[in-house]
Amino acid sequence: SLEPTLLLELESDQSGRSIYELYLKVFRGLLEATDNQESVVAELANAWGMALYPLEQANALRSQSALDSLSEKGFYLVVSDKSVSALLRAPTGEIYRVVFPEPFSLISWPVLGLLIFGLLASIYGLVAVFVQGYERKLLSVETVAARISRGELDARVKISNDGNESVERLGTAFNAMADHIQRLMLVQKEMIHAVSHELRTPVARIRFGVQMIEDCFDDASRQKQIKGIDGDIQELDELIDEILTYARLEQGGPILSFQHANLFDIVYQVVDEQSVGKPDLEI
Template identity: 45%
Template sequence: MPFTFTIKLFARLAGLAVLITLVCSLIWWGLASVRHQAWQEQLAEPLMTWLARTPSPAQQYHWLSPLYDFQITNAKRLSLGPVISERLHYGQTPVISDQVGPQALIANDSGSVLSLRLRELYRGIAEATALTVLWHLNQATPEDRDEMARVLAEELNVTLEVVDRAGQLPPPEVLERVSGQNMVFFGGERQGQVVLRLENGSLMRMAMPAGFQSLTWPVVALLVALAGLVLMVAVRLLMRDLEQNLRTVESVAVRISRGELEARVEPGQGNLVSRLSRSFNGMADQIQRLVEVQREMIHAVSHELRTPVARIRFGVQMVETAKDEQTLQRQLDGIDNDIQELDELIDEILTYARLEQGGPVFSLRPDRVTDIVRQVVEEQQVIHPGANIEAVIPESSEVFSESDIEPRYMHRAIQNLVGNACRYARREVRVRCLLDQENCRIDVEDDGPGVPEQDWEKVFSAFARLDDSRTRNSGGYGLGLSIVRRILFWHGGQSFVGRSAELGGARFSLVWPRRQ
């Protein structure tokens, strides 16, 4: 994966994490604000509704005024906003907060507004509710107290129970405080409770609704769903570039399948498919080269086969008209030579095709290069007795003679160079081994006319010959040097041609790494 793409991807993922965190935080804050406001109104609504239904709450609950600034005011005298006034008109219980603290409001049937000022909403509502419950239970007769407790619990949305068992007793510090007070709040805002001491000395326990929780399972589920949605959209946007790049590669592949072999993918910088683009273009180059080689080979093979086939046909005609044994034998020998030439040509073509179309299965193994060179020199000396073939192998090269090669194909490459040099040499052919710890180099030099510099690269092309001869004397089909180059390619090396400084003719060189 490209490093620049990794940095860009990391930056995008970090930005995505920040975005998800920011979106979830904003949504959580907004939901928490709305839910907290709704919870405040739901908490204050039972007590405020109870007070609004009371005929004379100011006289009946006179003790609320000094404790909670309980007031009953005409709505027209209050400077309330239109939204609050509208909500009061519909019988709702808005809770407004200012610097002093929260204030619960409700309108009664006569149009007056009842307000209750609290320092802390949860504890204030709990204590005000407890005082109301305590007042009514003290006013009720013993026979009606249970029914009154049931009605109060239902109307004020609390739980009331008589403390008559040891398991229901509050903590000791609460009992100690309730001995000097009629009411003690404890438990905090998560689950507030109040212990009431009635006039007859009995204790009752009042449990308030649960306090506000900013994180609940529905909220968590909603945040997770929103985070997943944001992540899905963001990943879709992040993957858009990748999809476009893949579509580009796909379109080029379609063009190549239609025959547009020159189509290539424009490699982008720092994107995920840049390596894919380069590999795809390399594959397309290889396909185009193989197709061109195939076309060239078909054209050249048809041209190369035409000459020996024509000679064989002519020889057959001459055999039919031969009048003596000597003429017949001469024509038969010519046909046999032409068939051998066809066999050699087919062998060259098959070898070249095998090397061009992916190469043979090389089993590289350690072998002595100098021994192969000496073997080739001895073989070629027998085939070309008129040439003086010399192997020049310094002692330093003998030390590093062992190399990882495919002996059969390396033998073929050196043989092709030496045979080619013998065909064009006047007298001298020299095979020099230059081997060291890292690389192997073999130079094949001759004293022939050499290769013009402008043709140094051309001679390695398939079916390329610098003369126009097609006779048996010149020999060769223009495939020998192509085979040499492909053999060196599969050995991780290369072949090139130059001019021999000592003999004056051509110098062909093979260079490959000693160890694969």
């Protein structure tokens, strides 16, 4: 029988059929070196992970090629895509059938599953890296937007030329929007200060004119004050028109909204409104 401490090392620069032939030569050599073939056969089957049993049916030797190979080499090897088997002739003349483990195949389901899993894992890793880069840049845009909402109008997105053209375009558009908003807010503040200053003068004159009307004792003086108040009101109307025109220009031009209307209904409405204040007026 085989020694428990026996270590057998095989080296070969060949593969495929030659490796199986090398195995069979080693088995034949081990059978020649022992007197207890049954024990050696059992230990070989257990140690090498293969089926090794005596041939009981003689019809397996009807092939002339099998007989020639057994007489010449001492074994007959049959290699296919799905299995590898052989006939081995012992020195005593007994024929053994050797069934090797299923050969390794790249098309087997475990290997395909492993390849698919590796491919999916690689794709997931690439997508994760790609998405994390985009998420980091979008987070910077979100941070700047939050700062602007808190009143930091000078906050801007840092544009980094790292190849992400879509994020760069988004950052550029966001900065342009922030610049426009900041300019509108500045113009609005300036306009509010200017309007408050410009409105004080005509309002003060109107208040003064109303007080003067109370002290007037004749129609001529009263009409003079009323005329002055009317001129101040006209100045207020012109100032308001200028402010509205300026606001429309800041919005990029007038926005036209068309709708169908009945002209007769509008005229009748104007006539009715004027008739209430001046019933003797004929239109």
